[in-house]
Amino acid sequence: MKLRLFLLSLVFCCSLNAQSTNTVFPQIIVEVQGKSLGLEYANSFELRSQGLMYRKSMCSDCGMLFNFNQIKTAGMWMRNTFIPLDVAFIRKDGTITDIKSMTPHDESTTSSSEKVLYAWEMNQGWFKRNNIAVGDKVSIKETE
Template sequence: MQKIIAKNIYATALFFGLSLLSTVSNALEFEKAKVKINEIELTVEYAKSFEQRARGLMYRKELCNSCGMLFNFSRPRIGGMWMKNTFIPLDVAYIDEQGVITDILGMQPHDLTSINSSTEVLYALEMNLGWFAKHNVKVGDVVNVKIPNK
């Protein structure tokens, strides 16, 4: 009888622990950053922590025309993005330490292929697929980034 009670307590604790973890991960909050590309000013979500970068735009079913997410890699490195659990086709612009766009690459929903930058970068900016072309933003253009608390 004691073993049954202990198993039930363990199962209940495990259930509530997993439920709490799921709630916390779904409630991941993103600050806002401002970016200016050419004459276009945007306010985008800002992913600065490992957890935020790992979540990115996963699970979203839509993204407004001028919405996006800026990823801060903390230090220059080869950037890599993939589309696990991402439903929206996206473009990613990789941006180096000087603010120069080094690559603009398209990504398709649920593709697990890592889409890497061609050189070390500090940021990645994800927007709807085709956004950069539609706004005549090209490799070599400069992005002015204003991040929170800086």
């Protein structure tokens, strides 16, 4: 009986992992400091919950924009996330309020210092390498 329960839970976990890595995210264009990037767009509860979990790598200019659909003090964590990330929290007017580093698998909450509408995750160090800082303005454009 214990073996059967173990095998069932193993199949369930594997199917969740396979399902989560096959999630297709819509795209969004983010412009900042003269740079234009196509990012994955987590604009629903389900997509925000999935985020960048289970991925082992990400291209150098790839990232994800989270839209919370309401202005709030936002919190992010790194459950099941293998990639070291930086997160920029962004107000509704496009101003970056914070840029914070996050460690893989850290389940503590990394929070914005003020109310925001977006969080933008990139590989750790990307914002610094691209001279993007707190106070910079971000333009967010829906793709067709």
